[in-house]
Structures are given as C-alpha cells and as structure tokens.
Amino acid sequence: xxLSALVEIRDLNFSYxxxxxxxGINMAFPKGKLIAIMGLSGCGKTxxxxxxxxxxxxxxxxxxxxxxxxxxxxxxxxxxxxxKMGMLFQFGALFTDMSVYDNVxxxxxxxxxxxxxxxHDLVLMKLHAVGLRGTHNLMPSELSGGMARRVALARxxxxxxxxxxxxxxxxxxDPISLTVVGDxxxxxxxxxxxxxxxxxxxxxxxxxxxDYVYFxxxxxxxxxxxPDEIRASxxxxxxxxxxxxMDGPVPFHYxxxxxxxxxNL
Amino acid sequence: MPAAKxxxxxxxxxxxAVWRIGLAxxxxxxxxxxxxxxxxxxxxxxxxxxxxxxxxxxxxIVAGLFVGMVLxxxxxxxxxxxxxxxxxxxxxxxxxVRELGPVVAALxxxxxxxxxxxxxxGLMKATEQISAMEMMAVNPIARIVAPRFWxxxxxxxxxxxxxxxxxxxxxxxxxxxxxxVDEGSFWSQMQAAxxxxxxxxxxxxxxxxxxxVVTVIALFEGYDAPPTAEGVSGATTRxxxxxxxxxxxxxxxxxxxxFRGN
Numbered sequence: 001x002x003l004s005a006l007v008e009i010r011d012l013n014f015s016y017x018x019x020x021x022x023x024g025i026n027m028a029f030p031k032g033k034l035i036a037i038m039g040l041s042g043c044g045k046t047x048x049x050x051x052x053x054x055x056x057x058x059x060x061x062x063x064x065x066x067x068x069x070x071x072x073x074x075x076x077x078x079x080x081x082x083x084k085m086g087m088l089f090q091f092g093a094l095f096t097d098m099s100v101y102d103n104v105x106x107x108x109x110x111x112x113x114x115x116x117x118x119x120h121d122l123v124l125m126k127l128h129a130v131g132l133r134g135t136h137n138l139m140p141s142e143l144s145g146g147m148a149r150r151v152a153l154a155r156x157x158x159x160x161x162x163x164x165x166x167x168x169x170x171x172x173x174d175p176i177s178l179t180v181v182g183d184x185x186x187x188x189x190x191x192x193x194x195x196x197x198x199x200x201x202x203x204x205x206x207x208x209x210x211d212y213v214y215f216x217x218x219x220x221x222x223x224x225x226x227p228d229e230i231r232a233s234x235x236x237x238x239x240x241x242x243x244x245x246m247d248g249p250v251p252f253h254y255x256x257x258x259x260x261x262x263x264n265l
Numbered sequence: 266m267p268a269a270k271x272x273x274x275x276x277x278x279x280x281x282a283v284w285r286i287g288l289a290x291x292x293x294x295x296x297x298x299x300x301x302x303x304x305x306x307x308x309x310x311x312x313x314x315x316x317x318x319x320x321x322x323x324x325x326i327v328a329g330l331f332v333g334m335v336l337x338x339x340x341x342x343x344x345x346x347x348x349x350x351x352x353x354x355x356x357x358x359x360x361x362v363r364e365l366g367p368v369v370a371a372l373x374x375x376x377x378x379x380x381x382x383x384x385x386x387g388l389m390k391a392t393e394q395i396s397a398m399e400m401m402a403v404n405p406i407a408r409i410v411a412p413r414f415w416x417x418x419x420x421x422x423x424x425x426x427x428x429x430x431x432x433x434x435x436x437x438x439x440x441x442x443x444x445x446v447d448e449g450s451f452w453s454q455m456q457a458a459x460x461x462x463x464x465x466x467x468x469x470x471x472x473x474x475x476x477x478v479v480t481v482i483a484l485f486e487g488y489d490a491p492p493t494a495e496g497v498s499g500a501t502t503r504x505x506x507x508x509x510x511x512x513x514x515x516x517x518x519x520x521x522x523x524f525r526g527n
Contacts, residue, residue, distance in 0.1 A: 053400055079402035093397035096389075110403050 006031045006163060006195040007052060011061035014047060021047050022219045025061070031162070034189045034196045036206045038241065039216035040250060045199040048216075049165050052197065053087060054078045065163060083111055086156035086194075090168040092148040094140040100127070100151050101136040107158045126154040129191075130184055146177025150184065157188055163195050164188070170202040178202070182209050203242050207231065215241070217250075289485045292406075296414050296484070299407035309412040310419070317378040317413070318420030322427070324377050325370055329361075329428035332369060333435025336360055340436070341444055354451035355458030357436030358429075362459060362468045363524070366429030368516050371475035374421055375508035379483035382413055383504040386487030387497035395488075410484050417483070421476025422469050429468070467523045474515060479508045 005028035012025040022044045029035050037045050050056045051063050057071045064070070065081060073081060094103050104123045108114055114122070127133045130150040140148055149169065156164060166185060170178050186209040189196040200206045207213070207227040215223040215230070215238055223230065223238045230238060240248030256262070303310055340356045386409065389395050398405045433455070440446040459465065483504045490500035 055396070055399070079404075082400055082402035085400065087397070087400045089393045089397055091392065093393035095394055095397075096392070097385075107401050107403075110401070110408075 004030050006066060007197070008064040009048075009052075009061070010064075012048070012051060012058050012063060013060040014044075014051065014056060015059050020219055022051075022058075025219075025221060027214060027221070029163075029195045029197055031195050032189070032193050033211045034186060034198065034209060035212045035214065036198045036200055036210040037214045037216060038200060038203065038206070040241075041201070043216045044219040045216055046167055049087075049167055049197065049199050052163075052165060053085065054081065083107075083159060084162045086159070086161035086164040088149070088152050088156045088164070088166045088169055090171055091145070092140075092152035094143075094148055094152055094155070096140050098140075099136070100132070100138050100140065100143070103140070103151060104136075104155045104158055106155065111159065122158075126158055127151070129157075129188070130154045131180070144177075146173050146181065149173065149177070149181055153181070153184055153188065157192065160192055161194060162192075163197070164192075166196065166198045166200070168200055169198060170200055170205050178205050182206070185209060203244070207242075285489075288489065289481065292410075292485045292488065293481050295406050296410050296481070299404055300411045300415065302407045303411040303415055309408075310415050313412045313416030314420055317374075317382070317416045318424060321374060321377050321420070321424055324373050325424045325428050326431050328369060328373055329366075329431035330435040332365055332428075333357060333361065333432030333437075334439045335435075336365070336432065337436035337439030337444075341440055341446065350446050351450035352454050352458075353436065353440045353446050354433075354453075354455035357440070358433055358455045358459050359464060361429040361432040361436075362464050364516075364520070366432065367425045367468050367472040367475055368512060370425040370428040371421065371472065371479060371512045372509055374417075374424060374476070375479045375483070375512065376505055378417065378420075379479050379504050379508050380501045382417070382480070382483040383487040383490070383501045384497060386410075386413075386484060387490035387492075387500050390488065390490060391492040391494075391497060393492075410488065413484055414480050417480030418473065418476045421479070422472040425468065425472035425475075463524075467519075470523075471516065471519050474519060475512050478511050478515060482508045482511065 007027075007029035009025055009027040012022055013020070014022040025048065037048065039045050047056065051058060052065065052070065054070045054073065062069045062071065066084065068077070068081060070078070070081065094100075095106065098106070101123055104126050105119050108119045108122060112119075124133055124136065127136055130153050132147060132150055132154070135143065135147065135151065140151070143151060153169075169181055169185060173181060182205045185196065185198065188194075198206055198210060207230070210227060212226055213224065213230045214221055217237055223233060223235055225233070231242060233239060233242070237249045239245070240250060336357045337353065340353050340360075341350060344350050344352055344356065386395075389409070395405045395409070398408060437451060441448045441451050486500040486504045486507070487497075490496045
C-alpha cells in the first residue's frame with residue numbers, strides 16, 4: 001500500500017514542550033481510499049492532521065505528500081502543495097463576512113485567473129453537489145450547523161484537490177445531517193479519485209463509509225484494519241471504543257486521591 | 266523572600282513586554298512586506314475603508330461638534346478676561362488642528378474601529394477562519410491584515426480633518442451665533458493665525474502616525490489573541506488601553522519635535 005500511497009508517514013514523532021504528542025507513527029493513505037483516524041480526544045489525531053497540512057514540523061520522521069517531504073518545503077512550496085489539498089474544519093470555519101457563494105468562490109478567485117462567469121458556474125456546480133445550490137445568496141449565519149458543514153465541504157473541494165482532510169466532520173450534527181455529510185464525503189472522494197483522511201470519534205457513522213481505520217491512543221497507533229476487522233477486534237481498547245463502554249482500559253474516573261479521604265470520612 | 270519574588274515578577278513582565286513589542290514590530294514589517302497584493306486588489310482596502318472609516322463618521326462628527334462647542338465656550342470665557350474675544354476663531358482652530366483633532370479623533374478611532382478590528386480578527390482566529398485560509402494557501406497577513414492596516418492608515422487623517430472642520434463649526438456656532446462674537450474677526454483671525462505647513466500639515470502627520478500605531482496595535486492584538494472568548498475580550502481591552510496610551514505618548518513626542526520654539 002505504501003508504494004502507491006499519496007500520503008506516506010514514517011516514524012513521525014512530535015513533542016510539545018518536551019511532552020511527547022506523537023510517537024513513531026507510520027501510516028499510508030493511497031489515492032481513491034477513504035481512511036479514518038480514530039481515538040479519544042487529545043490522543044494526537046488533529047496534531048497528525050496538522051503535520052500533513054504542514055502547520056507543524058515533526059521532531060523526528062516525516063510526512064510525504066505526493067512524493068514531497070512536507071516539512072522540507074519552503075513557504076511557496078508549501079502553499080503550492082496546499083493548493084492540491086482540501087480541508088474541512090470541525091465547525092466549517094466559513095468566512096463569516098462573505099456569502100455562501102463567495103466562500104466557495106474564494107479559492108478560485110485567489111488561485112486562478114478564471115473569468116467570473118466560469119467561477120459562477122463552478123460555484124453553483126459545487127453547491128449543487130452538496131445539495132445547497134439554493135443557498136448561494138445566504139450568509140453563513142443564516143445556515144444550520146449541518147448546512148454550514150456542507151458548504152464548507154463544497155469550499156474544500158472547490159479546486160478538485162487530490163487530498164481531502166476532515167477534522168471531526170460529524171461533530172454536533174443531527175442524525176439526518178450526519179448521514180448526509182457521511183454520504184457526501186464518500187461520494188466526493190470517489191468522484192474526485194482523491195485520498196481522504198477523516199479524523200473522528202464517530203465510530204458508527206465513519207465505519208459505514210471508510211475503507212480503512214487507524215486507532216490512536218496516547219500518540220501511538222494501537223490498532224488498524226478494515227472496518228470489519230476493527231468491529232471484530234478483541235483488543236480491549238478497540239472493543240471499549242467501538243462499543244462505547246463506560247469502563248475498560250480507558251477508565252471512567254479521572255485519577256484522584258482516596259475517595260474516603262476527599263469526603264473526610 | 267517577598268523582595269526576590271517581586272523582582273522575579275517584574276523581570277518576567279518586562280521580558281514579556283519586550284517580547285511582545287518585538288513580535289508586534291515583526292508583525293508590522295510583515296504587514297508592509299505583504300501589502301503589495303492589497304494595492305493590486307484595491308477593492309479589498311475600499312471594503313475595509315467602509316467599515317473602519319465610514320462607520321466611524323457619526324461618532325467623529327458628533328464628538329467634533331461638541332468639542333468645538335466646548336472650546337468656543339471655554340475660549341470665549343478666557344479670552345474675554347484679556348479683551349481678546351475676537352481671537353476666538355484662531356484659538357478654536359489652532360487647538361483643533363494642532364492637538365485636539367488628531368488626538369481625540371485617534372482616541373475615538375481606537376475605541377470604535379480599533380476594538381472592532383481586534384474582536385473581528387480574534388474571532389476569526391477562534392473560529393479557525395485564519396487556519397482555514399492558511400490551509401487554502403492564502404496568506405492571512407496579505408489577505409486579512411494588510412487591507413485593514415492601509416484602511417486604518419488612510420482613514421485616520423481624513424477622520425481627524427473632519428473632526429477639526431466640524432469642531433470649527435461647533436466653535437463658530439457657540440462663539441458667533443450664540444454669544445455674538447464678530448463673525449468677520451472670527452474667520453479672519455483664524456485665516457491669519459493658522460499656517461498650512463506648521464499647523465495643518467503637522468496635524469496631518471500626527472494623525473497619520475496615530476492611525477499607523479492604533480491600527481498595528483489593533484491588528485496585532487487580534488492576531489495574537491488566544492482563541493477563546495476570554496482571550497478575545499482581553500485582546501480588545503488591551504487594544505483600547507495600549508492604543509490610548511500610545512497616542513498620548515506619541516503626541517507628546519511629536520509635539521515636542523514639531524512645535525519646539527514656535
């Protein structure tokens with residue numbers, strides 16, 4: 001898988017204030033595949049995504065995208081690489097001073113010399129693909145959470161990227177929006193032939209759409225496999241996470257002193 | 266050892282202050298370096314001119330009018346003691362053009378437009394809009410900061426000029442219309458006393474300097490704000506406090522340079 005991988009991560013280590021956040025991460029993301037990175041909050045998922053996007057530099061190891069080591073690129077090189085990437089942020093991160101139309105048109109205007117008539121048609125096509133062509137005149141404040149996420153998705157794929165990253169795309173969505181966004185992520189990936197990376201805790205929704213799963217805990221990969229392999233896994237951590245059990249390797253109680261002593265008994 | 270602890274706290278705060286001044290200076294130079302695209306796409310600056318300049322017009326005009334009226338009243342009372350009521354026009358105009366116009370307009374600009382800039386950029390950061398822009402390979406300093414900076418620098422002298430002009434009419438209204446100072450001497454004394462280079466141009470230079478300082482502080486505080494509600498609120502407060510102190514200190518320095526011996 002790694003030979004034809006669009007994104008290749010080898011021995012990635014990252015520390016923040018001498019505290020290790022990522023340790024010895026090895027991953028591969030081939031074109032056409034939709035891959036989930038799952039784990040508890042604070043396990044290093046988003047930090048990993050930020051390394052792929054070039055926002056952080058590793059303390060050891062590397063992230064290679066399309067054959068280029070990301071942390072070795074200068075600013076122009078990094079910006080050229082980012083033009084081939086799309087990213088959906090947790091709550092959409094739409095530009096609140098621009099309409100839906102201008103949000104989707106933003107990258108086209110910034111990075112291409114396309115005439116406004118063509119941009120108009122492209123924007124409406126992107127919005128049509130996420131089912132929101134009729135919202136192009138609205139402002140982000142007039143959209144529901146699910147709609148904002150879909151507009152952000154249309155914006156993320158505005159330049160037909162080869163790599164799409166999703167940071168918690170299902171967070172805070174109602175069940176209908178959840179299914180719609182999940183379905184769109186799968187369809188857009190297949191239509192573009194891109195590699196997609198979904199960072200999420202939503203086990204049930206993501207398992208329906210992804211091809212492969214990496215499980216992370218405390219900055220390391222603790223399990224990986226296809227959704228069926230993950231569901232069948234007998235590893236305690238994976239079992240607890242997938243089935244949402246209260247107690248297990250991840251304890252319910254945050255470590256504290258003696259309970260009796262705290263209650264002065 | 267309370268003394269050692271106090272020295273440690275003072276030392277840490279001094280280092281932090283110097284560190285932030287360094288960061289703000291670097292931020293200012295980066296803004297200048299990435300300003301080229303703002304001028305190539307001037308509509309970005311025009312859009313910001315509306316929100317920083319045009320939206321500040323009401324507060325500037327109303328404040329200018331009242332400051333001028335107060336100057337008219339106070340000036341008349343003082344000048345009357347020396348039998349120099351006819352010099353009211355020159356007193357009002359010189360006070361406004363040299364000092365009150367640039368300074369008060371800048372203080373109002375910091376409170377109205379500066380705080381708005383900080384809050385807007387701080388919230389853009391908190392809602393990941395700036396990160397999203399970076400991920401789209403668009404430099405946020407070139408796209409967000411530079412147009413706002415130039416809008417602030419351009420609008421400040423215009424607002425100060427408007428403040429002074431409206432203030433002169435406020436002084437005229439109180440002095441001439443209400444109290445009865447001779448209209449001819451009000452305008453002619455003003456015309457004779459106000460020098461274009463020494464008074465008006467120096468006032469414009471002051472307001473240009475204040476506009477630069479206030480806008481850089483506002484933009485830096487917003488860009489540097491911790492991405493939380495508390496962080497944005499603290500940054501907005503710092504913008505108003507730091508800008509106001511910077512305006513008053515810079516005013517003293519510029520006044521000492523410009524009007525020494527005049």
